Amino acid sequence: MPNLRQLYLQYVGQTSDFSLAFEVAKASGVYLYDTNRKKYFDLNSGISVSSLGHGNPQIKKAIHDQLDRHLHTMVYGEHVQQTQVKFAELLTSQLPEHYESLYYLLTGSEAIEAAMKLAKKRTNRRQIIAAKHAYHGSTQGAESLRSDEAYKQAFYPLLPAIDWISFNEEKDLALITEETAAVIIEPTQAESGVNCAKEGYLKAVQLRCEETGTLFILDEIQTGFGRTGHLFAFQKYGLKPDVICIGKAMGGGLPLAGLIASKDCLSSLMKEPALGHITTFGGHPLSCAAAHASLQFMLDAKVIESVIDKSDAFAELLRHEIVKEVRRDGLLMAVELTKRKYLKHVVSKAHELGAIIDYFLFNDRSFRLAPPLVISEDEIKKACHILQQAFDYSFRKYN
Ligand SMILES: Cc1ncc(COP(=O)(O)O)c(C=O)c1O
Numbered sequence: 001m002p003n004l005r006q007l008y009l010q011y012v013g014q015t016s017d018f019s020l021a022f023e024v025a026k027a028s029g030v031y032l033y034d035t036n037r038k039k040y041f042d043l044n045s046g047i048s049v050s051s052l053g054h055g056n057p058q059i060k061k062a063i064h065d066q067l068d069r070h071l072h073t074m075v076y077g078e079h080v081q082q083t084q085v086k087f088a089e090l091l092t093s094q095l096p097e098h099y100e101s102l103y104y105l106l107t108g109s110e111a112i113e114a115a116m117k118l119a120k121k122r123t124n125r126r127q128i129i130a131a132k133h134a135y136h137g138s139t140q141g142a143e144s145l146r147s148d149e150a151y152k153q154a155f156y157p158l159l160p161a162i163d164w165i166s167f168n169e170e171k172d173l174a175l176i177t178e179e180t181a182a183v184i185i186e187p188t189q190a191e192s193g194v195n196c197a198k199e200g201y202l203k204a205v206q207l208r209c210e211e212t213g214t215l216f217i218l219d220e221i222q223t224g225f226g227r228t229g230h231l232f233a234f235q236k237y238g239l240k241p242d243v244i245c246i247g248k249a250m251g252g253g254l255p256l257a258g259l260i261a262s263k264d265c266l267s268s269l270m271k272e273p274a275l276g277h278i279t280t281f282g283g284h285p286l287s288c289a290a291a292h293a294s295l296q297f298m299l300d301a302k303v304i305e306s307v308i309d310k311s312d313a314f315a316e317l318l319r320h321e322i323v324k325e326v327r328r329d330g331l332l333m334a335v336e337l338t339k340r341k342y343l344k345h346v347v348s349k350a351h352e353l354g355a356i357i358d359y360f361l362f363n364d365r366s367f368r369l370a371p372p373l374v375i376s377e378d379e380i381k382k383a384c385h386i387l388q389q390a391f392d393y394s395f396r397k398y399n
Pocket of ligand 1: 047110112
């Protein structure tokens with residue numbers, strides 16, 4: 001009789017031949033449990049999704065209540081659904097006045113697709129500029145923004161008229177011109193290993209966009225919903241992006257994404273042609289119920305206020321001779337090791353000892369730490385103790 005792992009490998013489509021194939025039995029708080037009842041610290045939050053940990057009672061109740069009312073009734077935009085309205089109202093109430101409206105979508109990649117279409121439509125221009133080493137998603141439009149030619153070649157032809165600037169290089173901003181429909185950029189580049197914006201850089205991008213009539217689109221899919229110690233990273237830089245792409249933690253563990261902008265800006269998707277971007281499951285009622293409960297909990301429990309202190313605690317407790325630096329934007333952190341060869345040993349030893357950490361897409365010297373924002377001081381100490389043991393082991397064995 002094949003076991004679950006074998007059945008998984010046989011029947012479930014695989015994304016690579018190096019899947020972790022971790023067998024999840026349950027998840028609670030900051031822990032994941034495998035089928036042998038072994039407990040692991042979840043130090044990735046499913047790639048910045050489970051910001052309130054697992055099994056938050058308020059989120060579960062909101063999902064159950066909505067389950068009893070209704071599930072899907074119609075494609076996004078046709079029916080008035082209470083949970084969509086209430087979440088959009090709550091979210092926009094937390095933002096500067098200019099952000100009046102939330103356009104619901106399903107995934108982060110879809111938010112990027114819709115934002116690119118919106119920019120072309122609104123400016124009647126074609127060129128889109130992204131930053132090198134950014135990751136904006138896996139659909140063809142989002143993938144076109146990736147700068148790594150070698151990776152992309154297998155999927156050609158992708159979108160034309162995409163150009164790149166180097167992140168944090170102000171001299172490259174001259175490439176943004178009156179021909180540019182949009183600049184799409186992350187406030188902190190997540191997948192290149194937490195590459196934070198230099199003082200004044202994002203303001204300079206915004207200014208150049210204003211000068212050239214280019215849409216300034218901020219990808220807050222990974223940085224949003226408190227991860228950086230602010231509800232959104234744009235707030236700490238005092239920015240006013242035209243469009244903000246959101247996803248990941250938005251749905252409190254259920255799939256949900258969207259665009260935040262002014263009503264006028266988003267109206268470009270509804271006219272000439274109407275139905276400029278339609279999506280069956282955008283703003284699913286269950287996801288919106290979970291999103292509302294999640295954001296309300298975050299606000300009531302003042303979760304975001306503790307993020308910077310927790311990030312400082314991690315940085316303090318992760319000092320070790322094989323740790324070169326901890327780059328961080330709140331609880332989005334990259335731990336860079338002194339030698340590349342340590343990385344896979346640290347990741348696998350930490351796993352064995354009960355802490356789940358992960359790789360980045362574009363950084364082979366650093367591992368990702370993006371724990372639930374609700375992790376306690378004591379849990380941080382225990383998790384870092386495991387990581388210290390993994391550092392010691394890798395240093396002793398592979399130095
Ligand atoms: C910054 C950023 N943008 C976009 C995406 C794509 O989101 P999704 O995987 O939900 O399509 C990701 C996913 O990791 C991301 O980190």
